[in-house]
Amino acid sequence: MIYVVATTKVKPEHRAAYVAGAKDCIAETRKEKGCVAYDLHGSVSDPDTFVFVERWESHDDLAAHRLTPHLKAWRALSGPFKASPTNIEVIIGGEGQKLTS
Numbered sequence: 001m002i003y004v005v006a007t008t009k010v011k012p013e014h015r016a017a018y019v020a021g022a023k024d025c026i027a028e029t030r031k032e033k034g035c036v037a038y039d040l041h042g043s044v045s046d047p048d049t050f051v052f053v054e055r056w057e058s059h060d061d062l063a064a065h066r067l068t069p070h071l072k073a074w075r076a077l078s079g080p081f082k083a084s085p086t087n088i089e090v091i092i093g094g095e096g097q098k099l100t101s
Contacts, residue, residue, distance in 0.1 A: 001036070001055060001056070001057065001092075001093040002055070002056040002057075002058065002059055002061075002062050002090065002091070002092060002093070003053070003054065003055055003056075003090070003091040003092075003093050004052070004053070004054035004055075004056070004062065004088065004089070004090050004091070005051060005052070005053055005054075005088070005089045005091065006051065006052040006054070006086050006087070006088045006089075007049065007050070007051045007086065007087045007088075008049070008050050008051075008052075008078075008082055008084075008086045008087075009046075009048055009049050009082065009083045009084045010048050010049075010050060010081050010082055010083055011048070011081060011082070011083045012047075012048050014080070014081035015047065015048060017081055018050065018078060018081040019040070019042075019050075021074065021077045021078055021081070022040050022050075022074065022078070024070065024073075024074070025070050025071060025073070025074035026038055026039070026040060028068070028070040029054075029065060029068070029070065029071070032061070032064070032065055032068065033061055033064070034056050034057035034058055034060070034061025034062070034064075034065075035054070035055075035056060035057075035061065035065070036055035036056060036057060037053065037054065037055040038052070038053075038054050038055075039052070039053050039054075040052050041053060048083065062090070
């Protein structure tokens, strides 16, 4: 299992537009081969911080996702809304990688 945690800080005046714009990308991504979960969360402590949490069946599925038209469109749309670049962490999961129970 591949996990992706993508954290973005948005400009306060673009918060609503960021969330609204994400909906199409989320809906299309959830239809992709190998997508187990793809969700957007807002920080409790900072209303301008958003986190995408993704789960993919394989690295190949994630690689294919990165080339999709809807992700490219989302990147173009969301770019002006961001206060700083997105921090993306890719985590390999599974029983062989589990560090605690």
